Amino acid sequence: MTQLLEIRDLTCGYGRIDVLHNISLAIGAHGNVGLFGPNGHGKTTLLRAVSGLIRPRSGSISFNGTDLTALSPKAIVELGVIHVSQGNRLFPDLTIGECLSLGAYTKAARQREAASREEVLSIFPKLKERWAQKVRTLSGGERQMVSIATALMSCPKMLILDEPTLGLSPKVKEELCAAVIRISGHGVPIICVEQDVEFLLELSQHLYLLNHGEVGAEIKPGQTMDHSEIMSLYFGK
Amino acid sequence: MDAAAQIFAGGLFQGSLYAVMAVGLALIWTTIGVFNFAHGVLMMLGAYVAWQLTEFGLPFFAVLPLSVLLMAGFGWALQATVVRPLIGRPNIVLVVVITTLAAASLVENGALQIWGPRSKQLPALGDGNTMIFGVGISLHQLTIILITPFVLLGLWLFLHKTRLGLALRAVAQNEDASLLVGLNVRALYGLAFAISAGLAALAGIFLGGYRFMSPVMGADPLLKALIVVVFGGLSSITGPIFAAYLIGFFEAICSYYFGLYWTPALLFAVLIVTLMIRPQGMFSSKTRGLA
Amino acid sequence: MFNRENTASPGRVRWQDEAALMLLGFAVLVVLPFVVSDSYSRHILIMAFIYAIVASNWDLSLGYGGVFNFGHLALFGIGVYAYGLLTKFLELDPWLALAASGVVSTLAAILVTLPILRLKGIYIILVTFGFAQLVMQLVLSQSDITGGTQGMVRIESLYIPGHNLIRDQKFGYFYIALGILALSTIFLRVLVRSKIGASIIALRDNEEYAVSRGISLARQRVITLAASAFFTGVAGAFYAAYQRNASVDVFGMSLSTIILSMVLLGGTSTIYGAIVASFVLTIFSESMADFGAWRPIITAVLIIAVMLVYPSGLSGAAQTIFRSLGRLRANETDNRPDATEPRTSR
Numbered sequence: 001m002t003q004l005l006e007i008r009d010l011t012c013g014y015g016r017i018d019v020l021h022n023i024s025l026a027i028g029a030h031g032n033v034g035l036f037g038p039n040g041h042g043k044t045t046l047l048r049a050v051s052g053l054i055r056p057r058s059g060s061i062s063f064n065g066t067d068l069t070a071l072s073p074k075a076i077v078e079l080g081v082i083h084v085s086q087g088n089r090l091f092p093d094l095t096i097g098e099c100l101s102l103g104a105y106t107k108a109a110r111q112r113e114a115a116s117r118e119e120v121l122s123i124f125p126k127l128k129e130r131w132a133q134k135v136r137t138l139s140g141g142e143r144q145m146v147s148i149a150t151a152l153m154s155c156p157k158m159l160i161l162d163e164p165t166l167g168l169s170p171k172v173k174e175e176l177c178a179a180v181i182r183i184s185g186h187g188v189p190i191i192c193v194e195q196d197v198e199f200l201l202e203l204s205q206h207l208y209l210l211n212h213g214e215v216g217a218e219i220k221p222g223q224t225m226d227h228s229e230i231m232s233l234y235f236g237k
Numbered sequence: 238m239d240a241a242a243q244i245f246a247g248g249l250f251q252g253s254l255y256a257v258m259a260v261g262l263a264l265i266w267t268t269i270g271v272f273n274f275a276h277g278v279l280m281m282l283g284a285y286v287a288w289q290l291t292e293f294g295l296p297f298f299a300v301l302p303l304s305v306l307l308m309a310g311f312g313w314a315l316q317a318t319v320v321r322p323l324i325g326r327p328n329i330v331l332v333v334v335i336t337t338l339a340a341a342s343l344v345e346n347g348a349l350q351i352w353g354p355r356s357k358q359l360p361a362l363g364d365g366n367t368m369i370f371g372v373g374i375s376l377h378q379l380t381i382i383l384i385t386p387f388v389l390l391g392l393w394l395f396l397h398k399t400r401l402g403l404a405l406r407a408v409a410q411n412e413d414a415s416l417l418v419g420l421n422v423r424a425l426y427g428l429a430f431a432i433s434a435g436l437a438a439l440a441g442i443f444l445g446g447y448r449f450m451s452p453v454m455g456a457d458p459l460l461k462a463l464i465v466v467v468f469g470g471l472s473s474i475t476g477p478i479f480a481a482y483l484i485g486f487f488e489a490i491c492s493y494y495f496g497l498y499w500t501p502a503l504l505f506a507v508l509i510v511t512l513m514i515r516p517q518g519m520f521s522s523k524t525r526g527l528a
Numbered sequence: 529m530f531n532r533e534n535t536a537s538p539g540r541v542r543w544q545d546e547a548a549l550m551l552l553g554f555a556v557l558v559v560l561p562f563v564v565s566d567s568y569s570r571h572i573l574i575m576a577f578i579y580a581i582v583a584s585n586w587d588l589s590l591g592y593g594g595v596f597n598f599g600h601l602a603l604f605g606i607g608v609y610a611y612g613l614l615t616k617f618l619e620l621d622p623w624l625a626l627a628a629s630g631v632v633s634t635l636a637a638i639l640v641t642l643p644i645l646r647l648k649g650i651y652i653i654l655v656t657f658g659f660a661q662l663v664m665q666l667v668l669s670q671s672d673i674t675g676g677t678q679g680m681v682r683i684e685s686l687y688i689p690g691h692n693l694i695r696d697q698k699f700g701y702f703y704i705a706l707g708i709l710a711l712s713t714i715f716l717r718v719l720v721r722s723k724i725g726a727s728i729i730a731l732r733d734n735e736e737y738a739v740s741r742g743i744s745l746a747r748q749r750v751i752t753l754a755a756s757a758f759f760t761g762v763a764g765a766f767y768a769a770y771q772r773n774a775s776v777d778v779f780g781m782s783l784s785t786i787i788l789s790m791v792l793l794g795g796t797s798t799i800y801g802a803i804v805a806s807f808v809l810t811i812f813s814e815s816m817a818d819f820g821a822w823r824p825i826i827t828a829v830l831i832i833a834v835m836l837v838y839p840s841g842l843s844g845a846a847q848t849i850f851r852s853l854g855r856l857r858a859n860e861t862d863n864r865p866d867a868t869e870p871r872t873s874r
Contacts, residue, residue, distance in 0.1 A: 051417060077419030085417060091410045094403075102407055105400070106419045154419060272650055322836050330650055331596060335788060336832050342785050343828035350821055456781065460661050467654050498669045505662045509643040512651055 003027060004158060004189055005050070005081075010059035012049050018057065019045040020213045027206075031221075032190045034200030037210035043193045044086055046210070047162050051083035052076045063158065078106050080157025086166065086193075088143035090150070092136035096127050099135060099146050103153025112155055119186075120149045123179050141172035145179070152183065159183065161192045165199065177202065242372040244489045250378045252485025253385035256478050258440040258458050259465040260392065261433035263477040266466065267409040268429040271320060271333040275341040276437055277459025279315075281452060283308045283438025284445035285348055288357050297360055301442060305435045312434020313427045315340060320430070321423060341455075348452040359445035377446050388439065389478060392432075396474070405429060464508045470518025479520050543721060550717070554710055561702050570698040572814050574770065577705040580806035581712045581763040583790040584799050585756045588716055591796030592725065593752035594732030598656035599640055601787060602663040603633045603757045605778040607764020609667060609674060612774045615684035617673065622686045626765045633761025636663075637753045645746045664779035679775030686769045701770055708766060709803075712759035716799050719755055728752050729797075782824055786813075789831040 005027040013019040019042045027033045035043050048054045050061055052073035061068040063081055071079075091099055100120065104113040121128055124145045135143060144164060151159060164180065165173045177199050184190050184203060194200050200207055205221035258280065265273050287304040291297060319336035323329050362384075363376030396402035408415045408425050415422055444454065461484075469480025487507065491500045511519060564570060586600045610629040614620040620628065640659045644652050667674045674680065685693060686704060693700040719725050730738040731748055739745055768774050777783065790809050794801030809827075816823050 053413065053416060072421075073416040074419050074421050077417065083417050085413060089411055090414055091407050093410055094407065098403055101400070102403055102418055102420075105404065109419075150418065272653070319832055319836075331653075332835050334596070334653060335785075335792065336835050338781065338785050339789070339828040339831040339835075342782055343825050343832075346821060346824045346828070350825075456661075460658065463654055464658065467651070471650070498665075501665045502662060505658050508658055509655060512647060512655060513643055516647060516651060 004064060005191070006060075006062045007046075007050070008060045010046070010049060010056050010061065012045065012054055012056035012059070014045075014054070018213070020049070020056075022059070023210075023213065023215055025208060025215065027189075027191060031206065032184055032192065032204030034197075034204045034207040035191065035193045035210055036195065036197055036200060036207065037216065041210050042213040043210050044162055045213075047083055047085075047160050047191075047193060050076075050160060051081060053083075074106075077154060078108070080155065081160070082151045082154045082156035082158070083160040084147050084151045084162060084164065086162040088140065088147050090135050090143060090147055093134055095132050095134055096138075096146055096149075097131050099150045100153050103150035104155075106154065109153060109155045113153070116153045116155060120152050123152070123182055124149050139172075141168050141176065144168065144172075144176060148176075148179070148183070156188055159188050159190045161190060161194075163193055163195065165194065165196055173199075239371060240493065242370055244486070244493055246369075246372045246374050246378075247492070248482070248486030248489035249382050250374075250485070251488050252482030253382050254440065254443055255461055255465050255485050256389060256481035257385055257436055257443065258462040259469070259477045259481050260389065260474055261436035261440075262462050263466050263469070263471070263474045264429055264436075265433050266471055267474060268405055269320065269408075269426050271330055272337075273320075273430075273433065274334055274337040274459070275315060275319075275344065276337075276433070276462060277455030277457075278341040278344045279308060279312065279434045279437035279455070280441035280444065280458050281348065281450070281455035282311065282344060283434075283441030284359060284450050284454070285352055285357075285441075285452075286438070287442045287445065288359050288450065289352075291360060301439075304442060305438050308438035309431040309435035312430040312432075312437075315434070316427050316430035321426060324423075324426075345452050345455070352452070354451065356449035356451050357445075358449055359442060361446040362443075375447065381443050388436075392436075392474070401428070461504075464504055466518075467508060468511050468519055470520045472517065473520070476518055476520035480518070483519075546717065550713070554706070557706055558703075561699055565697065567697045570702050572810060574698060574701055574705045576807045576810035577709045578763050578767055578770075579787060579790060579810055580803040581709050582760050583787050583794070583802040583806045584713060584716060585760045585763075586787060586791050587794070587796055587799055587802045588720070589752050589756040590791060591798070592720060592732065593728050593749070593756075595644075595749060595752060596653045596656070597640075597753060597756070598653050598784070599660035599663070600656075600756065600760065601784040602660040602779055603637055603760045604764040604767075605667070605776075606636050606663065607633045607761030608768045608774045608778055609680070609764075610761065611765035611768040612680045612683045613673060616680070622684050622769060625684075626686065626762055626769065629765035630758040630762040633757040633764065634754050636761075637757035638750055641750045641753045645749060660779060660784070664776055667776055667779070675774075677776065679773055680768075681773045683768050683772045683774060685772055686766075705766060705770075708759065708762055712763075713799065713803065715755075715759065720799065724748075724751060785831065786827060789827070789834070792831075793834055 003026045005025075007023060007025040007027075010020055010023045011018055023042070023046065025033075025046075035046070037043055045054065049056050050068065052068065052071055052075075056069055059069075063076075063079060066079060068076055068079075068081070091102070094102070100117060101113075104110050104116060109116065126142065127145060127149060130138065130142065135146060138146065148161070148164065161180065165176055168176065173196075180190070180192070181203060190203065192200060192203055197207075207219040209216040209218075211217075258276075261279075262273060262276050265271060265276075283304055286307055287300050290300040290303060295303070315337075319340050320333055323332050323336070326332060361375070361377035362380040366373055366375050367379065368374075369379070394402075396406055404415070404420050405425055405428065407418070407420065408422055408429075412422060415425075440458065441455075444450075444458065448454070465481045465484055466477045468484060469478070470476030484504070484507070488500055488504065491503050495503065560573065561570060564573065582601070582604050586597070589595050589597045589600065607629040610632040611622075611625050614625040614628055615622055640656060644655050647655065668676050671677070686701075687693065688700055691700055720728075727738065727743045728748055728751070730741075731743060731745060735745065764778070767778075786809070790805045791802045793809065794803070794805030813823060813827065816826060819826065
């Protein structure tokens with residue numbers, strides 16, 4: 001049975017420096033996947049390799065059997081792999097409406113644009129109020145919502161979220177987490193990178209710890225791990 | 238009163254010219270983030286292509302759009318050879334300055350070879366002169382003053398009301414995010430260059446109608462466009478448009494009171510003062526990652 | 529940070545070794561006129577020397593300083609016209625005028641540095657570009673004394689007492705040009721290896737850190753640009769004295785483009801790279817003299833090709849070769865099996 005996303009022996013980095021070393025992950029067999037680990041250890045690099053922003057030095061990434069490593073970011077988006085990147089700079093001078101319109105740029109997404117928009121607004125009703133406002137006038141939490149909403153407009157077959165709750169206040173965080181879980185409930189497989197391990201556990205039962213560019217630990221569903229055990233994994237002995 | 242009207246008309250004309258010249262340059266800077274030093278040469282080539290088409294016997298109302306289209310294609314080709322291969326390099330701004338400079342030298346000498354050094358002239362956009370509000374102005378100049386706002390409006394509508402325009406604006410604001418949304422950023426670069434070249438060609442045709450054309454005619458307009466873009470702000474397209482008219486009037490006033498010789502020096506002084514007080518330009522709110 | 533390509537951090541090669549090599553290089557050049565005896569070939573070499581001076585000084589501000597002074601050739605042009613005007617209107621002694629032109633160019637460089645003291649990136653390029661254009665306009669507008677588009681003619685030449693410079697098949701000029709090149713190169717290399725040089729490089733590589741360590745950005749920038757101007761101006765003056773005429777072509781884009789390509793072809797921040805590339809390009813360009821108007825076109829194509837394919841230029845290639853040779857040698861003599869030096873080169 002082909003995994004949804006299979007990463008094998010991936011080595012990649014920036015310039016001459018490798019960040020990921022022979023990393024292997026299999027995603028999809030157990031639903032959503034969470035990635036956690038110390039900063040600067042390759043989580044974002046891994047995601048960027050998947051979405052095609054970086055070319056790996058060696059190894060393979062395949063989505064539903066299709067090899068992604070040779071594809072352009074555009075082609076990868078057309079396959080349905082949608083990456084919401086870290087931070088929420090987005091498009092500062094576009095309005096929310098324009099961002100969502102942009103999200104539905106690919107042909108397939110464009111055909112479903114009206115339906116997607118309805119769906120998105122049901123998950124993030126707040127956006128309707130600010131429809132004509134430019135992104136840079138929004139709060140951090142709202143911008144994050146726009147990021148995810150834009151991604152949803154692209155009709156994702158797999159959604160990749162890079163630290164969606166970074167820098168958000170607890171209340172906003174809760175809202176966002178609820179929204180993400182709702183999205184998951186609609187049937188979109190999600191890969192989520194997060195510092196907040198609690199949230200990850202809510203979202204998925206399959207977790208990977210990324211440490212020094214390698215898989216430090218894998219927590220499969222059924223494995224019950226104590227919170228303190230996870231913390232010690234995270235911080236090392 | 239007469240002097241004021243004369244200055245006003247002169248300023249309006251110069252401003253229109255500068256606006257068309259500068260907006261293409263600003264477009265490339267905001268979308269791709271490089272400075273196209275071949276921009277002046279594109280103006281020159283636009284004029285010469287138009288001239289050649291008129292020599293072939295085509296009527297002028299066909300020559301204008303055809304030249305603009307041909308030059309748009311040339312702009313795409315230029316980008317494909319000397320800009321696109323460099324994308325991803327750390328010092329791309331510097332390298333593109335050099336490659337576009339070299340390309341400019343190439344095109345300039347090529348034009349010299351093909352058309353020779355003797356000055357040529359394009360037919361004007363309207364023959365003769367007229368009087369408006371007591372000011373004598375040529376129909377060519379008047380046409381330019383009237384056409385320019387429509388051209389700029391057309392550009393604005395394209396950028397803000399079409400999907401392609403939206404894509405272009407997105408690329409200007411966040412390239413990574415554009416890639417992740419599935420935009421073909423490279424093709425959009427080509428589009429930006431094509432539009433810029435088409436606008437340059439239009440400016441060249443405007444110039445060629447009332448000044449003598451020569452293969453080196455693009456150097457001075459390039460410098461002016463540069464001043465306008467820096468003064469207006471490098472983070473948007475509307476900034477340079479305002480700046481263009483402002484500088485057009487400034488130049489008209491300077492020429493009237495100080496004569497033509499000192500105007501370049503004064504303009505340069507304007508450039509320097511602007512950069513010292515407000516490096517991001519007069520009409521922009523933030524810099525676009527320019528360091 | 530120390531192993532960054534194209535960074536000649538002081539002490540990388542012992543200065544005694546470098547001095548020896550430089551001496552060797554110049555020794556070869558010194559005996560050249562005895563091998564190359566026709567006037568035309570010597571002329572080519574003299575032009576190569578002049579371009580080498582201009583290019584290597586541009587490398588100081590561009591490569592080491594990281595400041596793209598688009599008006600560098602204007603400094604050359606200022607040297608040209610300063611010499612012409614000083615000898616013609618002030619009837620200054622040619623040798624004095626030569627040195628004075630260097631000073632004039634230096635002052636002009638300081639003047640142009642003032643507005644760009646704290647600017648970054650593209651703004652420096654734009655302002656200095658504007659400066660170059662402005663100087664050209666100035667020269668053109670003061671046509672009573674500069675000759676405007678016609679230029680200046682019958683400029684006073686240099687002299688060597690007891691020797692006729694004009695009728696010696698350019699033998700004398702050769703050595704004068706070589707002498708200026710030698711002085712310029714020694715000056716540049718000493719500067720680059722000094723503490724000032726190190727601080728210039730530090731500002732280029734990591735401005736915030738350097739400033740936090742007490743290096744003044746403004747002061748270093750002025751020093752860098754002024755230093756790059758002196759011999760450029762002198763080269764301009766020599767050019768005027770040698771050609772005995774001056775024209776505004778020196779302010780044109782084409783000359784700037786050619787010299788810039790020499791700097792880039794040679795590889796920035798090496799000084800020597802620019803010099804070697806100047807020789808290569810000048811001789812190459814001369815061999816294309818028959819192509820007439822195609823020459824600038826071919827040159828332009830070449831520049832584009834080099835920038836696309838080999839951004840580090842010749843010296844980048846040379847460094848890569850030396851590095852791999854060095855590693856080979858190191859492997860043989862390395863008797864510290866647990867050396868943990870990070871392998872940043874590849």
